[in-house]
Amino acid sequence: MTSSGTAVVDVHQLRVRFGEVEAVRGISFGVEPGAATALLGRNGAGKSTTMRVLAGVIPPTEGEVRVHGHDLRRDTIAVKRLTGYCPDVGGLVPRATPWEHLQLAARLRRLEGWEDRARRLLERFDLGAASHRVTAGFSHGMGRRMSVILASFHEPEVLLLDEPFDGVDPLGVEATMEVIADARARGAAVLVSTHLRELAVDACQEALVLRGGSAVAQMPASEMTGEAGADAYRALLD
Numbered sequence: 094m095t096s097s098g099t100a101v102v103d104v105h106q107l108r109v110r111f112g113e114v115e116a117v118r119g120i121s122f123g124v125e126p127g128a129a130t131a132l133l134g135r136n137g138a139g140k141s142t143t144m145r146v147l148a149g150v151i152p153p154t155e156g157e158v159r160v161h162g163h164d165l166r167r168d169t170i171a172v173k174r175l176t177g178y179c180p181d182v183g184g185l186v187p188r189a190t191p192w193e194h195l196q197l198a199a200r201l202r203r204l205e206g207w208e209d210r211a212r213r214l215l216e217r218f219d220l221g222a223a224s225h226r227v228t229a230g231f232s233h234g235m236g237r238r239m240s241v242i243l244a245s246f247h248e249p250e251v252l253l254l255d256e257p258f259d260g261v262d263p264l265g266v267e268a269t270m271e272v273i274a275d276a277r278a279r280g281a282a283v284l285v286s287t288h289l290r291e292l293a294v295d296a297c298q299e300a301l302v303l304r305g306g307s308a309v310a311q312m313p314a315s316e317m318t319g320e321a322g323a324d325a326y327r328a329l330l331d
């Protein structure tokens with residue numbers, strides 16, 4: 094998982110400071126085409142901050158981030174074009190419907206013939222009947238599902254899903270797993286931040302465990318399965 098030169102996402106010695114707080118303390122990793130990496134760790138470990146940097150929402154304080162060879166600092170717009178991001182909170186316009194969100198995304202990204210794909214995604218995530226309801230009235234899980242749809246709608250080269258399973262029912266989990274599998278099948282790089290170790294293992298083949306802003310382990314996700322995996326994970330967090 095360390096960068097090999099072929100990685101779609103290539104992070105080298107990333108540091109992020111918010112005043113006195115050092116949220117990310119020099120982490121390095123790469124995600125190859127068709128690969129999915131789980132970002133794991135306790136509250137405050139630095140997962141969302143890492144995701145926000147990759148999404149171009151906040152700048153790195155130090156270090157280098159490359160996406161398909163583009164330097165994130167210099168080519169933020171190019172990187173954003175290649176990326177789909179489901180933030181851990183927010184991201185939806187309360188007074189807009191799912192269909193209006195997708196319409197706007199299609200316009201901004203200049204997508205042609207997007208309507209069938211939009212309908213299929215809404216059905217897959219069981220939001221077909223809610224396509225024309227404003228998102229202000231959505232449950233937490235419905236909002237999460239809509240955010241995953243928006244992140245994956247334009248079939249990005251890099252799919253960033255921050256807590257996509259949080260409060261989502263089994264059907265939504267299954268649909269999200271399909272979106273991750275589809276992205277991998279077309280050669281995208283996927284990063285999934287989650288507290289849910291078992292789902293991380295199902296979704297990803299690599300895991301990066303963060304603690305206090307540092308990477309404490311990088312390993313095949315399969316090493317985190319079952320009771321032995323749970324024990325190994327707990328040991329990394331203690």
Ligand SMILES: Nc1ncnc2c1ncn2[C@@H]1O[C@H](COP(=O)(O)OP(=O)(O)OP(=O)(O)O)[C@@H](O)[C@H]1O
Nearest residue numbers: 111114115116134135136137138139140141142143
């Ligand atoms: N905008 C900010 N200003 C100040 N401190 C911040 C800011 N964003 C994050 N932090 C701090 O950075 C650290 C890492 O936060 P981050 O949200 O990245 O963790 P996380 O692993 O995603 O946690 P969680 O699992 O709770 O979502 C925390 O100490 C947090 O308080």
